[in-house]
Amino acid sequence: MIEPVDSLEITVVIDNVTDSLSSTPKFVETEFAGAWRRGMKWLGGKCLCCAAHGLSCLITARTGTSSRSLLFDTGPDEWVFERNVVRLGLDLGKVDAMMLSHGHWDHAAAMPRALQMITSANGGKPVPTYMHPGMFGPRAIKWPDGRFMPMEDIPSESVLAGNGAQLIVTKEEQSALSGSFYISGEIARVTAFERGLPGQHQLNERGEWKPDELLMDERFVAVHIANKGLFVFTACSHAGLINVLTHASHRFPDIPIYGVLGGFHLAGATESIIPDTVEALGKFNLDVIAAAHCTGWRALGAMTKQFGDRVVPSAVGKTFLL
Template sequence: MTAIAPVESLDIQIIVDNVTDSLSSVPSFIETETAGLARRRGGAWVLGGGCLCCAAHGLSCLLTIRSGGRSHSVLFDTGPEDRVFEQNVSRLGLDLGPVEAMVLSHGHWDHAGAMLRALQIARDRNGGRRIPCYVHPDMFRSRAARLPDGSFRPMEDVPSVAELEAQGGTVVCTREPQSVAGGTVFVSGEIPRRTPFETGLPGQHRRTEDGTGWEPDELLIDERFVAVNVQGKGLVVLSACSHAGAVNVLHHARDCFPGVKLHAVLGGLHLSGTNERVIPQTVEALQGFGLDVVAAGHCTGWRAMTALANAFGEGKLTPLAVGKRLRF
């Protein structure tokens, strides 16, 4: 199993999320979009639409890790499309020049749509240096949702290996776990499925190898999570969509790092839509991991968020929103 070193601190900047919320109170380790804009503008600014971020269906997180006097930067997903990603990067005052790795969580457009533009922005700032892009080989199969009438609604493909390479990415395409950013960030391999109720994404299909039809693909085996071990806190697990099931994700994270406390889970828990049926089992199982922080967003859904609030309370549940910065 790939090892990672404990780090001194981890900052997670939410670049893209489904929700914008700069008014709700937050715990001391979280900074809202508005607080960040005020600080960067010297504490005096005029509120207006031209300075705010834009929410969109998707997720993108910028990780900044500090360890041993060094800083590392990793981009985890890019959200659904160029305009939202670029606008939010600009309005949050983010510098993508230090990004030393990009990780795609799984092969869906709402997480990969801005990958090529993100590479371009980062390389414009880093002097043209190529950037490793960590992907799974099954991410590049065309996908579709099967509708009740039996027809298929195709999804937009994620950027291909050739497109990523042409844009300055060095593609690392593997099913195996990896350690990136100087050994500070863990990128999981395929996530074992062990719970009986987490069955993936109902209706998901992918193109057959010969390209002539569709085959079931509900498990989305290409999905991975990333994790960072923060000294004095424990493992922070980022699961962008949790198609594998949030409980399966955390079981695997614990198996990968036996003896390391699970401190936080962050990302989309995919308990909306057809997966609302497993909210009770998921919330009950999550309580068994001893988590200190549940930072849920993107595809979690309001019904699941309500159930999580009832189970974990305001002391542990902190909903994500675009522009938030979480410090661990």
């Protein structure tokens, strides 16, 4: 189900924060450094990306002289996505497939524009696009006072297909792009403390809001880096970061988990589980903990205190070379 690759390159197209000033390990290039390498002559705002609430990563796996690229989520807004792609100098014609991690607007809203840009650059070839059937129903958050705050719907199957998606809609795990990428099936919920997204509901066929806190449509991506181990991409961790890593370790028991990148969703209503998460995270002995998006500053601080330089925060425009 998964073939080892020689190296992995991750470009953060969209994230909640921008940070080119903090020190980074040698395998991380900041947005400023990347712009300078690409020919920036002076530092100014017209060459920089825009941070936004959401996440999108371009993941490229290389083996020998060949490479395979997966676009993992697209972020919340087509303008932000297009601006950042252009300013990062990314060639979307090399994107071989796209995957949506779960059915939330801040990861999905730019999908139609992303497909337009990919197909425009690749000569009109359809883009394999991996999705879960439970993503498409309308969602809302129920506030403590009983009101519902509807979320923006993600793009429909017909809209995506009309913009060039070759849809693969399934609950089952998938091996993608010659086995370089593993796309999980539904994530097993085994921890006692990770309980999903408090207050989330989904509209059923009768037009009723029903509790949907577990978000069973959320899935992760994994790549096996030779001589290092498994690298896991978890966009929001509504399933729980520990559930995600446990699922990955059980699925590939002979491959150690080298690192993880994504939103760990330990902000707001889930801040209470930070201590349990940090304690449980230790058993995986990760080399890279790239906290992103919805992790939250309290969780980032707790993880840094516990794991030190193994915590490498994500930011828009960063490139990880692993």
